[in-house]
Amino acid sequence: xxxxxxxxxxxxxxxxxxxxxxxxVRQEPRDGVILQINxxxxxxxxxxxxxxxxxxxxxxxxxxSSIKVFVAPAGKQPLFRYEYxxxxxxxxxxxxxxxxxxxxxxxxxxxxxxSSTTRSRRRADGKxxxxxxxxxxxxxxxxxxxxxxDVMEMLIDEFGVQPVGSISAARxxxxxxxxxxxxxxxxxxxxxxxxxxxxxxxxxxxxxxxxAGGHPPGKSVVLQSL
Numbered sequence: 001x002x003x004x005x006x007x008x009x010x011x012x013x014x015x016x017x018x019x020x021x022x023x024x025v026r027q028e029p030r031d032g033v034i035l036q037i038n039x040x041x042x043x044x045x046x047x048x049x050x051x052x053x054x055x056x057x058x059x060x061x062x063x064x065s066s067i068k069v070f071v072a073p074a075g076k077q078p079l080f081r082y083e084y085x086x087x088x089x090x091x092x093x094x095x096x097x098x099x100x101x102x103x104x105x106x107x108x109x110x111x112x113x114x115s116s117t118t119r120s121r122r123r124a125d126g127k128x129x130x131x132x133x134x135x136x137x138x139x140x141x142x143x144x145x146x147x148x149x150d151v152m153e154m155l156i157d158e159f160g161v162q163p164v165g166s167i168s169a170a171r172x173x174x175x176x177x178x179x180x181x182x183x184x185x186x187x188x189x190x191x192x193x194x195x196x197x198x199x200x201x202x203x204x205x206x207x208x209x210x211x212a213g214g215h216p217p218g219k220s221v222v223l224q225s226l
Contacts, residue, residue, distance in 0.1 A: 003173035004152055006164035025049040034072050035161045041072035067151050084145055091119055093138035095145035100133045143189050149178040
């Protein structure tokens with residue numbers, strides 16, 4: 001974040017939530033991250049992560065995250081938002097992006113929706129809003145979802161947000177953070193699906209020996225969950 005905004009960017013702090021079984025990572029104070037274009041405030045980012053211990057109680061896992069992009073300084077409704085929830089109890093994709101705006105043709109299509117699922121049926125019955133922001137577009141599931149660095153670099157590429165230093169230096173820092181994030185996700189995927197990892201390594205010529213008693217079964221979250 002500092003590679004794009006500068007060292008005076010309000011710091012992110014981790015605070016233990018009530019009960020002590022989770023922590024939240026967010027800016028303190030919660031003024032948002034201001035991104036500039038031509039020396040003037042253009043966008044405001046609000047970023048928050050809720051973390052818990054993973055299923056093995058070995059690592060911190062993101063339970064919930066939110067990255068919202070507003071017009072700066074006082075935009076009320078986000079332009080778009082990337083959200084993730086590790087434990088999903090509905091048909092909504094756990095990792096998704098929502099766009100805020102108007103699209104008459106899309107809203108018309110939403111009015112003529114089918115009734116094969118609960119969500120589409122509620123929309124057809126007029127019980128859900130016919131708005132672009134009501135749609136949840138899946139983005140990679142729990143393991144392959146975009147990270148904060150992806151959003152930051154998109155704002156640089158598509159909107160011309162100006163980093164505090166050079167664009168090349170900002171890109172290099174964002175790329176390094178993205179690489180760290182994705183390597184951690186690869187390690188998590190291997191823990192989720194060790195049999196697939198073993199097959200891939202054997203095809204590359206590695207000799208893989210299972211632990212005594214065999215390796216524990218993997219989880220289905222990688223392949224089945226949105």
